Amino acid sequence: MTEPDPVRLDSLEPDDLDGHTIDELADYLDAGMQPADPSIDHSAACQNALAAIVRLRQSSLGSLEAAAEQEAPADESWISGVLANISLEARAGRDVPLRPAAPTERPVMTEGAIRSLVRTAGDAVPDALIARCTLEGDVTELGAPVRIVVEIAVRAGSTIQRVASDIRETVAEVLATETDLLVESVDVVVRDLLPPSDDEPDPDAEEERA
Amino acid sequence: MHHQPLTDLDDAVLAGRSSDGDVRAFEVLIRRHTPLLRAYARRTLGSTDELDDVVQETFITAWNQLDTLQDGARVKAWLMRILSRKCIDRIRARRFHDDVTELEVEAPADDAPERVAEARSREEAVETALAELPEAQRRTWVMKEVLEYSYEAIAEELDLPTSTVRGLLSRARKNMIRLMEGWR
Numbered sequence: 001m002t003e004p005d006p007v008r009l010d011s012l013e014p015d016d017l018d019g020h021t022i023d024e025l026a027d028y029l030d031a032g033m034q035p036a037d038p039s040i041d042h043s044a045a046c047q048n049a050l051a052a053i054v055r056l057r058q059s060s061l062g063s064l065e066a067a068a069e070q071e072a073p074a075d076e077s078w079i080s081g082v083l084a085n086i087s088l089e090a091r092a093g094r095d096v097p098l099r100p101a102a103p104t105e106r107p108v109m110t111e112g113a114i115r116s117l118v119r120t121a122g123d124a125v126p127d128a129l130i131a132r133c134t135l136e137g138d139v140t141e142l143g144a145p146v147r148i149v150v151e152i153a154v155r156a157g158s159t160i161q162r163v164a165s166d167i168r169e170t171v172a173e174v175l176a177t178e179t180d181l182l183v184e185s186v187d188v189v190v191r192d193l194l195p196p197s198d199d200e201p202d203p204d205a206e207e208e209r210a
Numbered sequence: 211m212h213h214q215p216l217t218d219l220d221d222a223v224l225a226g227r228s229s230d231g232d233v234r235a236f237e238v239l240i241r242r243h244t245p246l247l248r249a250y251a252r253r254t255l256g257s258t259d260e261l262d263d264v265v266q267e268t269f270i271t272a273w274n275q276l277d278t279l280q281d282g283a284r285v286k287a288w289l290m291r292i293l294s295r296k297c298i299d300r301i302r303a304r305r306f307h308d309d310v311t312e313l314e315v316e317a318p319a320d321d322a323p324e325r326v327a328e329a330r331s332r333e334e335a336v337e338t339a340l341a342e343l344p345e346a347q348r349r350t351w352v353m354k355e356v357l358e359y360s361y362e363a364i365a366e367e368l369d370l371p372t373s374t375v376r377g378l379l380s381r382a383r384k385n386m387i388r389l390m391e392g393w394r
Binding site: 012022023049052053059060062065067069071073079083086087092093115116119129133151153192194 | 216218227229232240245248249250253274376379383
């Protein structure tokens with residue numbers, strides 16, 4: 001019931017490919033078919049073989065994606081196991097000093113903890129989510145001026161200027177309350193747009209709750 | 211309304227948040243990419259109970275190395291490369307290449323073309339054809355055609371001479387083209 005294939009590539013050896021090997025053809029393709037080789041470009045057999053390689057490449061990644069769809073979603077207890085095995089310390093960053101209450105104390109807060117404060121405060125601003133937060137300046141020195149760069153994603157359809165200014169205020173306020181950083185400026189960069197909100201509450205929202 | 215789902219965020223933003231230390235964002239990346247990573251690991255290692263471990267190790271390494279990710283939008287390709295190294299470590303541990311010359315002459319089973327011909331889609335046919343390839347051929351093929359490694363990089367990762375990698379890929383190409391010709 002299968003139709004005969006018009007492309008005859010029986011042996012795929014140089015005898016059938018006008019003197020070329022299948023590997024030369026694959027390398028030729030990898031090089032963008034440059035410099036042009038007329039002995040390949042004008043050979044029907046080589047063109048057939050090149051077409052076969054291209055088809056195969058196109059379906060190789062596609063087949064991996066298709067195979068992924070056959071895999072079960074990640075198991076919940078397995079995910080918990082992965083998360084239990086990652087180390088927050090790996091992402092803690094620099095130690096940022098706080099103003100000591102007594103001369104013998106040297107209290108610090110990690111950069112990671114400060115980013116977390118910014119994230120939590122910024123995510124609570126309507127129509128915004130924090131993408132990244134960078135502390136520029138020598139934060140390890142108490143009283144050194146620091147510039148905060150906050151990258152955000154904004155809900156499509158909202159007023160970007162209003163959201164950016166809410167973020168700037170909220171972040172400045174939480175840092176003033178919770179840290180001893182000398183914040184020179186809070187700069188907001190819009191990195192991404194969030195899909196417009198629907199009136200229906202998102203069923204996924206529940207599992208994402210902090 | 212305040213806690214918006216992070217699932218709306220794209221990979222680049224999630225990678226940025228993860229790099230900042232946000233475990234919730236990283237969890238979304240884990241959920242999003244685990245099926246693809248498992249499929250890749252299954253293709254490289256076969257269906258073994260090592261799949262869970264190797265994908266877990268991949269995410270732990272990724273978390274520790276988030277700083278090295280240049281372009282967050284390419285997080286998927288980056289994860290696949292980390293995973294591919296983990297898989298290769300496993301393969302090394304199995305000492306698969308005891309006899310290099312033997313590896314090169316292995317061939318698909320006689321009834322492989324029939325099985326490929328029965329596939330219902332081109333993707334399924336490729337998947338079946340790949341499964342029919344001898345292990346060493348499949349591995350080099352996937353590294354070359356899916357992860358876009360060079361011959362030299364494959365040789366280095368697999369600890370094989372480049373000439374052997376070329377030989378394996380040559381056989382893999384011919385086998386794949388022949389197997390796929392049977393599929394319509």
